[in-house]
Amino acid sequence: MSIVPDRLPLGEEPPSLADERETVRELCRSLGDLVRGPAGRATRVVMAAGSVRVEVEWPVGEAGSVVPSGEGNALEAEPTGEVLRAEMVGTFYVAAEPGARPFAAVGDVVAQGQQVGIVEAMKLMNAVVAPCAGTVTEVLAADGQAVEYDQPLLVIAPAEQEE
Amino acid sequence: MFDTVLVANRGEIALRVVRSCQEMGIRTVVVHSTADADSAAVRAADVAVQIGPPPARRSYLFAPALVEAALATGAQAVHPGYGFLSEDPDFAEICADNGLVFVGPPPEVMARLGDKASARAAMAEAGLPLLPGSRSTVDSAAEATALAAEIGYPVIIKATAGGGGRGMTVVRDPRDLAKAYRSTRAVGQAVFGNSSVYMERFCESARHVEVQVLADSYGEVVHLGERDCSVQRRHQKLIEESPAPELPESLRRRMAEASVAGAKAVGYVGAGTFEYLVVDDEFYFMEINCRIQVEHPVTEMVTGIDLVREQLRVAAGLPLSLEFDGRGVSLECRVNAEDPDRDYLPAAGLIDEFVPPGGPFTRVDTHARAGWRISPDYDSLLAKVVVWAPDRPQAVARMRRALSEFRITGKGIRTTIPALLRILDTPEFVKGVHDTSLISKLGTAT
Incomplete structure (x- = not known):
């Protein structure tokens, strides 16, 4: 599953930036509902923001039916989970320093409280930590990207799903 | 001149600043809380950055977010508007430390004047009369x-x-x-x-008169006349006008000269306001506001000078090249989302219908519109209705006409319009001899 914002929210040219950002936000919300909805877990989600494009793919032959949890492709069929959002305006970093191994990449299993990124604001490095144990299913912000308050950064599928 | 300015405010003043920037060809960055994500200023801005949740201390008062937003968007200057961080010397210093121009006086001048006791001492030294x-x-x-x-x-x-x-x-x-x-x-x-x-x-019956000054970085200071702000409830202004009515010419001149002298004495830079109490034919210094004021449009209307533009020019290091030349009379009425019959209790809610007045010499500065939700997180100012006329009776009549045209409806929404209309009709106001006790005498406030 990948969500690909193809435009950055900060520093972009007008005129429709505010509208577009709202569109992205709305898309993220709707996608969350969609992939958790009765249609079952999606195997692939593509989202574009510039001209607004959404693609959702469900397992072939299972469309419309509820896919029991635990089935399907282990990597691709993870449901959308906890969305980590920026708690402040700043610059997002995936690693402690340029070239270093990222704190967390898609597919990594993380523990609750484990650092998964950094938002730098006023030269202070603010750790972004996992709110729960689980698997990183998406990294939504690029390394070095300026992020605003409440902007989605990563998605973690919780390790223990309620049946 | 700057090519990008960040506006560190919200509401009508954020839009006001954006408009001057647009006219000057300056790109604008507007910061906003989650409550203001769809505000008029955000819509008008070239770039918008969400800086925090609704409570101001985590958004509009949160300096790190503002500075980060400025740096991320390439802004060279920060215009603070009024309220929030506009008179915070620490914020001005943080801006300077990050290579950003704060549109306002130098931090040390703001610190000295922001403390009312030390401002009083400084102005006594400069020869201004004190109570x-x-x-x-x-x-x-x-x-x-x-x-x-x-x-x-x-x-x-x-x-x-x-x-x-x-x-x-x-x-x-x-x-x-x-x-x-x-x-x-x-x-x-x-x-x-x-x-x-x-x-x-304490003076029971005094008039509140303030003098607008503009100063550049080269020691040049001009005054732009005075404003009378005597119509107040709970020490907050409701109606302002320029020039102050029924003020003896010699007093007017002495107040202007004192303000220029006071500004020079402390090395003031930018737009500022010297507030005085006027009792009989004497004036007494109260305080200095180191920012653009809510009521600045009345000065703009009588002088033809865009004060925000001048603030930006001074901040960019340009010298002043103007002088005071007032013409006619301008009045401003503050339309707040408050219930005047319930002691001006804020009345937040969703606006259904919003039709501001128009017509000759009528200016409305507002961020509101139909479908806009008035947030309880911020102050209740909804719109400023400003009129100009060649003389005061015409200006009062024009204001009465403009306010009567203004339609604002919505569930739970009350505004100060009925109270403003009542005030405009009082004999004292019509004659221009009212003082700060006017509203309490009317019995529309405690």
Whole structure:
């Protein structure tokens, strides 16, 4: 599953930036509902923001039916989970320093409280930590990207799903 | 001139600043809380950055977010508007440390004038007249008692860091003094983070008149005439006008000269306002506001000068090249989302219908529109209706006409319009001889 914002929210040219950002936000919300909805877990989600494009793919032959949890492709069929959002305006970093191994990449299993990124604001490095144990299913912000308050950064599928 | 300016405010003033920037060809960055994500200023801006949740201390008052937003968007200057961080010397310094131009006076000047006791001392030194009162802060209840006996009751105790009508207590009876002293200190500490207070004689019936000044970085200071702001409820202004009506010409001139001298004495830079009390034919310095004021449009209307544009030019290091030449009369009425029949209680809610007045010489500065939700997180100013006319009777008639045209409806929404219309009809206001006691006399406020 990948969500690909193809435009950055900060520093972009007008005129429709505010509208577009709202569109992205709305898309993220709707996608969350969609992939958790009765249609079952999606195997692939593509989202574009510039001209607004959404693609959702469900397992072939299972469309419309509820896919029991635990089935399907282990990597691709993870449901959308906890969305980590920026708690402040700043610059997002995936690693402690340029070239270093990222704190967390898609597919990594993380523990609750484990650092998964950094938002730098006023030269202070603010750790972004996992709110729960689980698997990183998406990294939504690029390394070095300026992020605003409440902007989605990563998605973690919780390790223990309620049946 | 700057090519990108960040507007660190919200509401009508954020839009006001954006508009001047647009006219000057400056790219604008507007910051906003989640409550203002779809505000008029955000819509008008070239770039918008969401900086925090609705509470101001985590968004509009949160300096790191503002600075980060400025740096991320390539802004070279920060315009703080009024309120929020507009008179915060620490914020001005943080801006400077990050290579950003703060549109306002230098931090050290703001620090000196922001403390009302030290501003008072500085202006006394510059030769401005003061009401009898403490030379600096009053630091004990005993000292307050002795001083009040010396200057005579009633007295007013003011928090040195106070503003916006808060942190002031009038004392008429010596028996109430110690309690008022303690409670004003407590309010100062709780609201402004500073418990120090000073004391002055209190004038029951005075007029509130202020002088607009503009100063550049090269020591040049001009005044742009005065504004009368005597129509107040709970020390907050409702109607302002320029020039001040029924003010003797010699007094007008002396106040303007004193303000220019005061600004020069402290090395003032930018737009500023010298506030005075006028009692009979004398004036007394009260405080200096180191920012653009809510009521700045009345000065713009009589002078033809865009004050925000001048602020930006001065901040960019350009010299002043204007002089005061006032013409006609301008009035401003503040349309707040408040219920005048319930002691001006804020009345937040969703606006259904919003039709501002138009017509000749009528300006409305507002961020509101139909479908806009008035947030309880911020102040209640909804719109400023400003009119111009060649003389005061025409200006008052024009304002009456404009306010009567203004339609604002919505569930639970009340505005100050009915109260404003009542005030415009009082004989004192019509004659231009009203003072700050007008509203309490009308019985529309406590």
